[in-house]
Amino acid sequence: MTFTFRSVDPLKDGELLHSWVTHPKASFWMMQDAKPEDVERAYREIAADEHHHAYLGLHDGEPVFLMEKYDPAHRELVGLYEPRPGDVGMHFLVAPTETPVHGFTRAVITAVMAHLFEDAAVRRVVVEPDVGNKAVHALNETVGFVPEREIQKPEKRALLSFCTRERFAAATGVAV
Incomplete structure (x- = not known):
């Protein structure tokens, strides 16, 4: 499955x-x-x-997910862990659909x-992610994330997790 990315246009x-x-x-997503x-x-x-940047993920030219990097x-995460050079934070949201495709979210x-x-x-x-979001914890593991610890953010109790490029490549077979 091939996806392209474009910056979110807040008005459009x-x-x-x-x-x-x-x-x-x-x-x-808490909205x-x-x-x-x-x-x-x-x-x-x-x-x-x-x-902080927001992107739409497109499949065949149609928006199908949102990705934020920060x-x-x-x-x-300011004050909640010790950032290292080369760290980037990420959120993603797959568009709701009435016709789910098996493996789509993992592909995203x-x-x-x-x-x-x-x-x-x-x-x-x-x-x-929220500690209660068990589905995303499992999904994160499939691409190489390793949970470190729970942290308390102002809006939620979260599971702080990390994925290095080496872990990602090993978990997915995708060369990066």
């Missing part, structure tokens, strides 16, 4: 993203009660932030990780 993509982040399957203008504002703020030394996270590791400066990807 706001309505689409609103439908994704407020969907019941996106409960761990269930967001209004369209809240989502647009959130992605305008990301677009203006030098340490610098954990400046966003999300594999593409997201490969995309992040295309940057030679990236040595390790950091994630902090």
